[in-house]
Amino acid sequence: MNTRILGTGKYHPDNIVTNEEISKRVDTSDEWIVQRTGIKERRVGSVKNDEMPSGMAARAAKIALEQAGVKPDEIDMILFSVTLPDYMFPNSASVLQHKLGIKNKCACLDINAACTGWVYGLTLANSLIKTGVYKKILLCGTEMASGFNNWDDRATCVLFGDGSGAVVLGADDSENGSQIIDSILTSDSSKRESLILPAGGAIEPVRQKTLDENRQWMSMDGQVVFKNAVKTMSSHCATLLKRNNMTVDDVDWFIPHQANLRIIETTGQLLKFPAEKTIVNVEKYANTSSASIPAALHEAVMDGRIKRGDTLLFAAFGAGLTSGATLLKF
Ligand code: UT7
Secondary structure (H helix, E strand, O other): OEEEEEEEEEEOOOOEEEHHHHHOOOOOOHHHHHHHHOOOEEEOOOHHHOOOHHHHHHHHHHHHHHHHOOOHHHOOEEEEEOOOOOOOOOOHHHHHHHHOOOOOOOEEEEEOOHHHHHHHHHHHHHHHHHOOOOOEEEEEEEEEHHHOOOOOOHHHHOOEOEEEEEEEEEEEOOOOOOEEEEEEEEEOHHHHHHEEOOOOOOOOOOOHHHHHOOOOOOEEOHHHHHHHHHHHHHHHHHHHHHHOOOOHHHOOEEEEOOOOHHHHHHHHHHHOOOHHHEOOOHHHHOEOHHHHHHHHHHHHHHOOOOOOOOEEEEEEEEHHHEEEEEEEEO
Protein backbone atom coordinates (compact mmCIF):
# COMPACT_ATOMS: atom_id res chain seq x y z
CA MET A 1 0.00 0.00 0.00
CA ASN A 2 1.37 3.41 -0.94
CA THR A 3 0.37 6.95 0.00
CA ARG A 4 -0.86 9.23 -2.77
CA ILE A 5 -1.56 12.94 -2.57
CA LEU A 6 -5.14 12.86 -3.87
CA GLY A 7 -5.78 16.59 -3.83
CA THR A 8 -4.21 19.91 -2.82
CA GLY A 9 -5.59 23.27 -1.69
CA LYS A 10 -4.52 26.61 -0.28
CA TYR A 11 -5.86 29.82 1.15
CA HIS A 12 -4.28 33.22 1.75
CA PRO A 13 -6.21 36.18 3.18
CA ASP A 14 -6.99 38.99 0.70
CA ASN A 15 -5.44 41.66 2.93
CA ILE A 16 -2.00 42.49 1.48
CA VAL A 17 0.59 44.29 3.61
CA THR A 18 3.46 45.66 1.54
CA ASN A 19 7.03 46.41 2.60
CA GLU A 20 6.26 50.12 2.11
CA GLU A 21 3.41 49.91 4.63
CA ILE A 22 5.67 48.22 7.21
CA SER A 23 8.38 50.82 6.65
CA LYS A 24 5.92 53.51 7.76
CA ARG A 25 5.77 51.83 11.18
CA VAL A 26 9.33 50.59 11.82
CA ASP A 27 12.77 51.71 10.66
CA THR A 28 13.12 49.51 7.57
CA SER A 29 12.80 49.81 3.79
CA ASP A 30 11.53 47.85 0.81
CA GLU A 31 15.14 47.73 -0.43
CA TRP A 32 16.47 46.15 2.80
CA ILE A 33 13.65 43.59 3.01
CA VAL A 34 13.90 42.55 -0.65
CA GLN A 35 17.71 42.36 -0.55
CA ARG A 36 17.88 40.30 2.68
CA THR A 37 14.77 38.14 2.27
CA GLY A 38 13.25 38.40 -1.23
CA ILE A 39 9.91 39.27 0.40
CA LYS A 40 7.80 42.00 -1.23
CA GLU A 41 4.49 41.56 0.56
CA ARG A 42 2.58 39.27 2.90
CA ARG A 43 -1.06 38.49 3.71
CA VAL A 44 -2.55 39.26 7.11
CA GLY A 45 -5.76 37.56 8.20
CA SER A 46 -8.39 38.65 10.69
CA VAL A 47 -10.49 36.70 13.14
CA LYS A 48 -13.49 38.80 12.06
CA ASN A 49 -13.20 37.26 8.56
CA ASP A 50 -12.85 33.73 9.98
CA GLU A 51 -9.14 33.81 9.13
CA MET A 52 -8.00 32.23 12.36
CA PRO A 53 -6.14 28.91 11.68
CA SER A 54 -9.29 26.75 11.55
CA GLY A 55 -11.05 29.17 9.18
CA MET A 56 -8.14 29.40 6.73
CA ALA A 57 -7.64 25.62 6.92
CA ALA A 58 -11.32 25.00 6.17
CA ARG A 59 -11.04 27.01 2.94
CA ALA A 60 -7.83 25.21 1.85
CA ALA A 61 -9.24 21.80 2.87
CA LYS A 62 -12.47 22.26 0.87
CA ILE A 63 -10.40 22.83 -2.28
CA ALA A 64 -8.19 19.80 -1.52
CA LEU A 65 -11.23 17.58 -0.85
CA GLU A 66 -12.92 18.75 -4.04
CA GLN A 67 -9.77 18.10 -6.10
CA ALA A 68 -9.40 14.68 -4.50
CA GLY A 69 -13.03 13.79 -5.13
CA VAL A 70 -13.29 12.83 -1.46
CA LYS A 71 -16.33 13.62 0.70
CA PRO A 72 -15.58 15.18 4.11
CA ASP A 73 -17.05 12.15 5.92
CA GLU A 74 -14.59 9.82 4.19
CA ILE A 75 -11.71 11.41 6.14
CA ASP A 76 -10.40 9.08 8.87
CA MET A 77 -8.08 11.59 10.50
CA ILE A 78 -7.29 15.31 10.48
CA LEU A 79 -3.66 16.22 11.12
CA PHE A 80 -3.34 19.96 11.68
CA SER A 81 0.10 21.53 11.77
CA VAL A 82 -0.12 24.89 13.54
CA THR A 83 2.16 26.98 15.72
CA LEU A 84 -0.39 29.41 17.16
CA PRO A 85 -3.64 27.39 17.33
CA ASP A 86 -7.19 28.76 17.58
CA TYR A 87 -7.19 27.81 21.30
CA MET A 88 -4.74 26.05 23.60
CA PHE A 89 -7.49 23.43 23.66
CA PRO A 90 -9.58 22.02 22.06
CA ASN A 91 -7.17 21.41 19.24
CA SER A 92 -7.59 23.21 15.93
CA ALA A 93 -8.13 19.88 14.13
CA SER A 94 -11.35 19.41 16.13
CA VAL A 95 -12.53 22.91 15.27
CA LEU A 96 -11.75 22.15 11.62
CA GLN A 97 -13.75 18.91 11.80
CA HIS A 98 -16.74 21.01 12.86
CA LYS A 99 -16.17 23.66 10.17
CA LEU A 100 -16.00 20.98 7.46
CA GLY A 101 -19.24 19.45 8.71
CA ILE A 102 -17.57 16.07 9.31
CA LYS A 103 -19.94 13.91 11.34
CA ASN A 104 -18.00 10.63 11.43
CA LYS A 105 -16.04 11.52 14.61
CA CYS A 106 -12.69 11.05 12.84
CA ALA A 107 -9.43 11.33 14.82
CA CYS A 108 -8.19 14.90 15.23
CA LEU A 109 -4.63 15.85 16.13
CA ASP A 110 -2.63 19.10 16.13
CA ILE A 111 1.09 18.96 15.40
CA ASN A 112 3.51 21.62 16.57
CA ALA A 113 6.92 21.32 14.94
CA ALA A 114 6.79 25.01 13.94
CA CYS A 115 7.61 25.62 10.26
CA THR A 116 8.57 21.95 9.80
CA GLY A 117 5.19 20.76 11.11
CA TRP A 118 3.59 19.91 7.79
CA VAL A 119 6.61 17.84 6.71
CA TYR A 120 6.47 16.04 10.08
CA GLY A 121 2.76 15.45 9.46
CA LEU A 122 3.43 13.99 6.03
CA THR A 123 5.69 11.32 7.55
CA LEU A 124 3.17 10.54 10.30
CA ALA A 125 0.30 10.31 7.81
CA ASN A 126 2.33 8.09 5.49
CA SER A 127 3.11 5.69 8.37
CA LEU A 128 -0.56 5.50 9.38
CA ILE A 129 -1.67 4.86 5.81
CA LYS A 130 1.06 2.34 4.94
CA THR A 131 0.35 0.30 8.05
CA GLY A 132 -3.38 0.24 7.23
CA VAL A 133 -4.50 2.20 10.30
CA TYR A 134 -6.24 4.85 8.16
CA LYS A 135 -7.20 5.13 4.49
CA LYS A 136 -7.71 8.87 4.08
CA ILE A 137 -6.03 11.65 6.01
CA LEU A 138 -6.50 15.41 5.70
CA LEU A 139 -3.17 17.11 6.42
CA CYS A 140 -3.20 20.90 6.86
CA GLY A 141 -0.46 23.38 7.56
CA THR A 142 -2.04 26.63 8.65
CA GLU A 143 -0.58 29.63 10.40
CA MET A 144 -1.75 32.97 11.68
CA ALA A 145 1.76 34.27 12.25
CA SER A 146 0.39 37.79 12.58
CA GLY A 147 -0.82 36.68 16.02
CA PHE A 148 2.73 36.32 17.41
CA ASN A 149 4.42 38.90 15.20
CA ASN A 150 5.65 42.01 17.04
CA TRP A 151 4.84 44.73 14.51
CA ASP A 152 7.25 47.05 16.33
CA ASP A 153 10.26 44.71 15.96
CA ARG A 154 11.84 45.27 12.56
CA ALA A 155 14.07 42.21 12.95
CA THR A 156 11.08 39.83 12.79
CA CYS A 157 7.89 41.62 11.67
CA VAL A 158 8.97 41.86 8.03
CA LEU A 159 9.41 38.10 7.72
CA PHE A 160 6.04 36.44 8.35
CA GLY A 161 2.60 36.12 6.76
CA ASP A 162 -0.66 34.21 7.24
CA GLY A 163 -1.99 31.35 5.13
CA SER A 164 -2.93 27.73 4.76
CA GLY A 165 -2.07 24.72 2.63
CA ALA A 166 -3.81 21.35 2.71
CA VAL A 167 -3.60 17.94 1.08
CA VAL A 168 -5.82 14.89 1.16
CA LEU A 169 -3.71 11.74 1.40
CA GLY A 170 -5.07 8.35 0.48
CA ALA A 171 -4.07 4.68 0.48
CA ASP A 172 -3.25 3.61 -3.05
CA ASP A 173 -2.49 0.11 -4.31
CA SER A 174 -2.55 0.91 -8.02
CA GLU A 175 0.48 0.83 -10.29
CA ASN A 176 0.55 4.60 -10.83
CA GLY A 177 3.79 4.98 -8.86
CA SER A 178 2.56 7.65 -6.42
CA GLN A 179 4.30 7.19 -3.08
CA ILE A 180 6.21 8.84 -0.28
CA ILE A 181 9.65 7.45 -1.09
CA ASP A 182 11.57 8.46 2.02
CA SER A 183 11.84 11.14 4.70
CA ILE A 184 14.10 12.47 7.43
CA LEU A 185 12.94 14.35 10.54
CA THR A 186 15.30 15.86 13.11
CA SER A 187 15.36 18.38 15.94
CA ASP A 188 18.36 20.12 17.52
CA SER A 189 17.18 21.16 20.97
CA SER A 190 20.53 22.78 21.80
CA LYS A 191 19.29 25.74 19.71
CA ARG A 192 15.70 25.67 21.06
CA GLU A 193 15.85 29.24 22.37
CA SER A 194 17.00 30.79 19.10
CA LEU A 195 13.37 30.97 17.92
CA ILE A 196 10.88 31.15 20.73
CA LEU A 197 7.53 32.54 21.86
CA PRO A 198 8.41 32.83 25.55
CA ALA A 199 5.03 33.66 27.07
CA GLY A 200 1.56 32.20 26.78
CA GLY A 201 2.46 28.67 27.85
CA ALA A 202 2.54 27.03 31.28
CA ILE A 203 5.92 28.53 32.23
CA GLU A 204 4.79 32.09 31.70
CA PRO A 205 1.05 32.62 31.30
CA VAL A 206 0.32 36.05 29.84
CA ARG A 207 -0.08 38.57 32.67
CA GLN A 208 0.28 42.36 32.80
CA LYS A 209 4.02 41.97 33.51
CA THR A 210 4.39 39.89 30.30
CA LEU A 211 2.72 42.63 28.27
CA ASP A 212 4.82 45.33 29.92
CA GLU A 213 7.97 43.42 28.96
CA ASN A 214 6.72 42.55 25.44
CA ARG A 215 7.25 38.84 26.03
CA GLN A 216 4.04 37.80 24.28
CA TRP A 217 5.81 38.10 20.91
CA MET A 218 8.20 35.85 19.08
CA SER A 219 11.91 36.41 19.56
CA MET A 220 14.59 35.13 17.20
CA ASP A 221 18.33 34.97 16.62
CA GLY A 222 18.08 35.26 12.84
CA GLN A 223 21.63 34.27 12.02
CA VAL A 224 21.57 31.06 14.09
CA VAL A 225 18.30 30.07 12.41
CA PHE A 226 19.63 30.99 8.95
CA LYS A 227 22.84 28.93 9.28
CA ASN A 228 21.00 25.96 10.74
CA ALA A 229 18.35 26.11 8.01
CA VAL A 230 20.82 25.98 5.16
CA LYS A 231 22.91 23.25 6.80
CA THR A 232 20.07 20.92 7.77
CA MET A 233 17.94 21.31 4.65
CA SER A 234 20.85 20.72 2.28
CA SER A 235 22.25 17.77 4.24
CA HIS A 236 18.84 16.10 4.70
CA CYS A 237 18.11 16.39 0.97
CA ALA A 238 21.56 15.07 0.03
CA THR A 239 21.11 12.11 2.42
CA LEU A 240 17.66 11.29 1.02
CA LEU A 241 18.93 11.32 -2.55
CA LYS A 242 22.01 9.25 -1.73
CA ARG A 243 20.22 6.55 0.21
CA ASN A 244 17.66 6.15 -2.59
CA ASN A 245 20.36 6.01 -5.29
CA MET A 246 19.11 9.23 -6.84
CA THR A 247 20.71 12.53 -7.84
CA VAL A 248 19.30 16.03 -8.25
CA ASP A 249 18.71 15.13 -11.92
CA ASP A 250 16.06 12.62 -10.80
CA VAL A 251 14.07 15.33 -9.01
CA ASP A 252 11.55 17.31 -11.07
CA TRP A 253 10.71 19.95 -8.45
CA PHE A 254 12.26 21.10 -5.18
CA ILE A 255 9.85 22.85 -2.76
CA PRO A 256 11.79 24.27 0.18
CA HIS A 257 10.13 26.04 3.11
CA GLN A 258 9.49 29.60 1.92
CA ALA A 259 11.23 31.58 4.67
CA ASN A 260 13.82 33.67 2.90
CA LEU A 261 14.99 33.71 -0.74
CA ARG A 262 18.64 33.76 0.39
CA ILE A 263 18.09 30.57 2.42
CA ILE A 264 16.38 28.93 -0.58
CA GLU A 265 19.16 29.99 -2.98
CA THR A 266 22.02 29.00 -0.69
CA THR A 267 20.44 25.59 -0.01
CA GLY A 268 19.96 25.07 -3.76
CA GLN A 269 23.59 26.03 -4.44
CA LEU A 270 24.88 23.59 -1.79
CA LEU A 271 22.77 20.83 -3.36
CA LYS A 272 23.72 21.96 -6.89
CA PHE A 273 20.00 22.03 -7.56
CA PRO A 274 18.90 24.12 -10.59
CA ALA A 275 17.02 27.30 -9.62
CA GLU A 276 14.54 26.79 -12.47
CA LYS A 277 13.32 23.56 -10.85
CA THR A 278 12.82 25.21 -7.45
CA ILE A 279 9.35 26.46 -6.52
CA VAL A 280 9.49 29.94 -4.97
CA ASN A 281 6.63 32.22 -3.92
CA VAL A 282 8.11 33.84 -0.79
CA GLU A 283 7.99 37.25 -2.52
CA LYS A 284 4.15 37.20 -2.42
CA TYR A 285 3.36 35.58 0.91
CA ALA A 286 6.52 35.88 3.09
CA ASN A 287 7.12 33.07 5.58
CA THR A 288 3.81 31.35 6.32
CA SER A 289 5.55 28.77 8.49
CA SER A 290 4.13 25.26 8.08
CA ALA A 291 1.65 26.45 5.44
CA SER A 292 4.38 27.42 3.01
CA ILE A 293 5.18 24.04 1.40
CA PRO A 294 1.61 22.74 0.89
CA ALA A 295 0.48 26.18 -0.39
CA ALA A 296 3.41 26.35 -2.85
CA LEU A 297 2.64 22.77 -3.91
CA HIS A 298 -0.99 23.68 -4.66
CA GLU A 299 0.06 26.77 -6.60
CA ALA A 300 2.48 24.77 -8.78
CA VAL A 301 -0.08 21.99 -9.36
CA MET A 302 -2.72 24.52 -10.40
CA ASP A 303 -0.47 26.42 -12.83
CA GLY A 304 0.61 23.15 -14.44
CA ARG A 305 4.27 23.09 -13.39
CA ILE A 306 3.86 20.00 -11.18
CA LYS A 307 2.31 17.02 -12.94
CA ARG A 308 1.29 13.52 -11.91
CA GLY A 309 4.32 11.23 -11.80
CA ASP A 310 6.78 14.04 -11.00
CA THR A 311 9.40 13.39 -8.33
CA LEU A 312 9.25 16.07 -5.64
CA LEU A 313 11.60 17.00 -2.84
CA PHE A 314 10.35 18.99 0.17
CA ALA A 315 12.62 20.50 2.86
CA ALA A 316 11.76 22.56 5.91
CA PHE A 317 13.19 23.96 9.14
CA GLY A 318 11.79 25.85 12.11
CA ALA A 319 11.72 26.46 15.85
CA GLY A 320 12.97 23.55 17.91
CA LEU A 321 15.17 23.70 15.92
CA THR A 322 13.26 21.17 13.86
CA SER A 323 14.14 20.15 10.34
CA GLY A 324 12.86 17.64 7.82
CA ALA A 325 12.85 16.55 4.20
CA THR A 326 10.62 14.28 2.14
CA LEU A 327 11.14 12.68 -1.26
CA LEU A 328 8.01 11.55 -3.09
CA LYS A 329 6.41 10.60 -6.36
CA PHE A 330 3.37 12.86 -6.90
O1 UT7 B 1 10.87 29.69 9.55
C1 UT7 B 1 11.96 30.08 10.33
C2 UT7 B 1 11.88 31.54 10.60
N1 UT7 B 1 13.07 32.30 10.66
C3 UT7 B 1 13.89 32.56 9.61
O2 UT7 B 1 13.78 32.06 8.53
C4 UT7 B 1 14.95 33.59 9.85
C5 UT7 B 1 16.31 33.22 9.30
N2 UT7 B 1 17.18 34.39 9.32
C6 UT7 B 1 17.09 35.34 8.36
O3 UT7 B 1 16.31 35.24 7.44
C7 UT7 B 1 18.03 36.53 8.46
O4 UT7 B 1 18.94 36.31 9.51
C8 UT7 B 1 17.28 37.87 8.67
C9 UT7 B 1 16.52 38.25 7.40
C10 UT7 B 1 16.33 37.79 9.84
C11 UT7 B 1 18.28 39.00 8.94
O5 UT7 B 1 19.21 39.09 7.88
P1 UT7 B 1 20.77 39.19 8.20
O6 UT7 B 1 21.45 39.35 6.92
O7 UT7 B 1 21.13 37.99 9.05
O8 UT7 B 1 20.85 40.52 9.00
P2 UT7 B 1 21.41 40.78 10.48
O9 UT7 B 1 20.53 40.19 11.51
O10 UT7 B 1 22.88 40.45 10.51
O11 UT7 B 1 21.28 42.35 10.58
C12 UT7 B 1 22.07 43.22 9.74
C13 UT7 B 1 21.66 44.65 10.06
C14 UT7 B 1 21.65 44.95 11.56
O12 UT7 B 1 22.13 46.28 11.71
P3 UT7 B 1 23.66 46.56 12.19
O13 UT7 B 1 23.80 45.88 13.53
O14 UT7 B 1 24.51 45.94 11.13
O15 UT7 B 1 23.72 48.03 12.24
C15 UT7 B 1 20.19 44.91 11.94
O16 UT7 B 1 19.87 45.74 13.03
O17 UT7 B 1 20.35 44.90 9.60
C16 UT7 B 1 19.57 45.45 10.67
N3 UT7 B 1 18.19 45.05 10.47
C17 UT7 B 1 17.33 45.73 9.68
N4 UT7 B 1 17.51 46.85 8.96
C18 UT7 B 1 16.45 47.28 8.25
C19 UT7 B 1 17.53 43.96 10.98
N5 UT7 B 1 16.27 43.94 10.52
C20 UT7 B 1 16.13 45.02 9.73
C21 UT7 B 1 15.06 45.53 8.97
N6 UT7 B 1 15.28 46.66 8.25
N7 UT7 B 1 13.86 44.94 8.90
